[in-house]
Amino acid sequence: MLTVHHLRISQSERIVWLCEELGLDYKLKIYIRRSDNNFAPPEYKALHPMGIAPVITDGDLVLGESGAICEYIDRKYGGAKLSPGPDSADFAGHLFWFHFANATFMTNGMMALVAAQMGGPTPEFVSDRVAKAWALAEARLGEAEFFGGSQLTTADIMMGFNLTTSRMFGDTSLDGYPNIKAYLQRIAQRPAYQRAMARCEPGMTPKID
Structure with missing residues (x-):
């Protein structure tokens, strides 16, 4: 059976949302971050050689x-x-935003986060x-209803986390991004998103504003 191993407050929420959008029958196993360093617990790290979320079995x-899992599930179980x-x-x-989500958008954010944690100024190029x-995301949502275009695609599944839960680590303000706010x-309002967040992050208010 398809099992989504979800680490709380992590990218693996994407996979839960995807499964809900596709209406799949899947098992969800939730893991809590360690209290001493906020990292994944040993049992999660043991799932995959990289020791990071997301992971499915x-x-x-x-x-x-994330990208590989989204493609795998959508193609194998969702009929693409x-x-x-x-x-x-x-x-x-769709292809651009699907790959941009982690290859560029999240990479930039992670560089800024690391710079902040080191206590120094964020490099200008970052x-x-x-x-x-x-700005590119804001512009895209001014011309299309979804990152994937006319309908929700796995590009939106990938980008959604970057604009919502990931902001808990840096708390980027959405002021000045009206298109992103509207998106x-x-x-x-999507029932699948509501179900996903209720299942994988019980008790947490989704960071949508």
Whole structure:
């Protein structure tokens, strides 16, 4: 059976949301971060050689990486419902935002977070990249209803975490990003998103504003 191993307050919430959007029958196992360093507990680290979230198991398969997991689940169990094909007008846009989410957007944010934790100023090139990434996301949502285009795709599953829960680590303000704010309100109204957050983060108010 497909099992989603969810580490609280982590990227693995994406996978729960994906499963809910696809209406899948899956098992959810929740892991609590360590109280001494806020890292994943030993039993989570033991799931995959990288020791980080997300991770799924499906029979004998153990798979990590958000993008790989999204593609695997959508193609194997969702009939590629959330992945526009090459004949779709949304194909290229979906691909860009699906990969941009972790390859660029999250990478920039992580560099800024590390700089802040080290107590020094954020390097100018990092601040510049962060600002450009947010501006690009704001512009995209001014021209399309979803990052994936005309309908929700796995690009939105990937980008959603970056704009919501991940801000708990840096608390980026959404002031000045009206399109992103409106988008997150639309996402928050989706029954699948509501079910996902209630299941994987019980007691936590989703960070949508």
